[in-house]
Amino acid sequence: MKACFMGLGYIGLPTAIIAAKHGIEVKGVDINPQVVEMTNAGKLHIIEPGLEDMLKEVVSSGMLTASVAPEVCDAYFMVVPTPFKGNHEPDVSYVEAATMAVLPLLKEGDLYVIESTSPIGTTEGMAKIIFEERPELEGKIYIAYCPERVLPGNVIYELVHNDRVIGGLTPESTEKAIGFYSQFVQGTLHRTNCRTAEMCKLTENSSRDVQIAFANELSLICDKAGINVWELISLANKHPRVNILQPGCGVGGHCIAVDPYFITADFPAESKLIADAREINNYKAFWCAEKVKNAMLEFELLNHRKPVVAMMGLAFKPNIDDLRESPAKYIVTKVMQGCNNANILVVEPNVKEHHVFKLTDYREAYEKADIVAFLTAHDPFKTLEWRSDKVILDFCGIFKR
Numbered sequence: 250m251k252a253c254f255m256g257l258g259y260i261g262l263p264t265a266i267i268a269a270k271h272g273i274e275v276k277g278v279d280i281n282p283q284v285v286e287m288t289n290a291g292k293l294h295i296i297e298p299g300l301e302d303m304l305k306e307v308v309s310s311g312m313l314t315a316s317v318a319p320e321v322c323d324a325y326f327m328v329v330p331t332p333f334k335g336n337h338e339p340d341v342s343y344v345e346a347a348t349m350a351v352l353p354l355l356k357e358g359d360l361y362v363i364e365s366t367s368p369i370g371t372t373e374g375m376a377k378i379i380f381e382e383r384p385e386l387e388g389k390i391y392i393a394y395c396p397e398r399v400l401p402g403n404v405i406y407e408l409v410h411n412d413r414v415i416g417g418l419t420p421e422s423t424e425k426a427i428g429f430y431s432q433f434v435q436g437t438l439h440r441t442n443c444r445t446a447e448m449c450k451l452t453e454n455s456s457r458d459v460q461i462a463f464a465n466e467l468s469l470i471c472d473k474a475g476i477n478v479w480e481l482i483s484l485a486n487k488h489p490r491v492n493i494l495q496p497g498c499g500v501g502g503h504c505i506a507v508d509p510y511f512i513t514a515d516f517p518a519e520s521k522l523i524a525d526a527r528e529i530n531n532y533k534a535f536w537c538a539e540k541v542k543n544a545m546l547e548f549e550l551l552n553h554r555k556p557v558v559a560m561m562g563l564a565f566k567p568n569i570d571d572l573r574e575s576p577a578k579y580i581v582t583k584v585m586q587g588c589n590n591a592n593i594l595v596v597e598p599n600v601k602e603h604h605v606f607k608l609t610d611y612r613e614a615y616e617k618a619d620i621v622a623f624l625t626a627h628d629p630f631k632t633l634e635w636r637s638d639k640v641i642l643d644f645c646g647i648f649k650r
């Protein structure tokens with residue numbers, strides 16, 4: 250079986266490599282010629298432990314080749330971005346473009362799968378486009394939606410071992426998709442329809458966003474009530490059936506902070522809790538920036554000089570180098586806007602240099618700072634000793650004090 254993966258990004262490329270590793274001949278397609286060139290040279294354009302060796306292997310064996318245009322295969326996978334537009338409206342134009350690109354190649358018996366996180370009804374919408382252009386294919390090809398749930402940094406293991414939800418346009422389509430994924434997925438493949446599978450992905454991430462919003466709301470209440478929120482949550486979680494997540498400086502990344510809008514955009518009247526959770530998590534980043542700015546003003550009033558401020562962390566979550574959609578980055582920018590940058594030390598131990606921020610070593614910044622704002626709970630920060638001579642704003646539970 251020949252499989253075509255449209256989109257060689259954080260999900261498409263690892264999935265293409267794993268499929269090729271399991272004996273499937275794979276044609277990888279990306280609109281970025283550099284991605285195509287690097288892939289064919291056995292070089293990763295993303296950071297994922299252990300993946301580059303696997304890429305070199307499948308490229309040298311000829312099981313994976315990349316190009317900018319698709320060619321005739323037996324199965325086609327849409328693994329392209331689904332961002333949202335300015336007004337939080339989902340943008341499925343990349344899925345549409347990828348579908349139009351493979352449309353002329355489709356033949357009877359082929360499998361067409363969307364993996365991209367999509368609003369409910371996208372798979373049916375693409376089927377409509379396909380059958381309008383190619384009416385002879387109606388009922389003759391298999392169409393399904395199969396979301397992924399891998400965690401960046403552990404993609405190889407999770408792509409093989411995570412359970413997956415397979416939602417066919419028809420039961421036959423579900424079975425056909427199961428036949429494909431069972432070639433390399435050891436997790437359980439759960440059968441359903443395409444709308445449920447689309448909603449399942451959105452549900453998983455929206456549920457996490459709501460849970461994080463609850464933790465963040467607790468942190469605002471505890472700040473006002475003079476309660477240590479970390480201690481509170483730790484005690485509440487001693488209850489056998491309570492599992493409250495951790496407050497942070499907001500919610501970042503391309504998933505948890507984005508996917509809930511795919512629901513609220515289509516069901517605004519029904520999705521109040523999901524919408525409020527988004528508001529709370531976005532507000533938390535604003536609240537943290539205000540906290541830092543107020544601490545700077547208080548310091549200046551008390552000490553008659555501007556403070557040195559260490560902003561600890563830019564990444565959107567602990568121990569990674571991904572700054573995309575990062576609340577920490579937003580907070581640093583907001584704090585810098587309010588003052589001349591001279592006394593703001595920016596720290597990100599997982600990035601060597603940044604095109605906007607001058608980076609300082611985390612130990613040096615901690616030593617020099619009068620005010621220290623912990624934004625991302627990177628492991629190296631946890632080696633630092635608490636200093637009572639500094640103003641420490643611990644937004645992400647480094648010291649849990």
Ligand code: SAJ
Nearest residue numbers: 398399453454457494495496497500501502504505565566
């Ligand atoms: N966060 C908190 N408190 C917590 C947990 C997370 O503030 O207790 C913040 C993080 O700092 C980060 C954001 O939430 O800013 C998202 O973090 P995450 O741990 O959810 O990581 P993601 O976005 O990389 O991965 C999520 C995962 N989804 C779920 O856990 C339900 C992953 O399995 C998905 O594959 C991924 O989204 C995705 O691609 O959809």
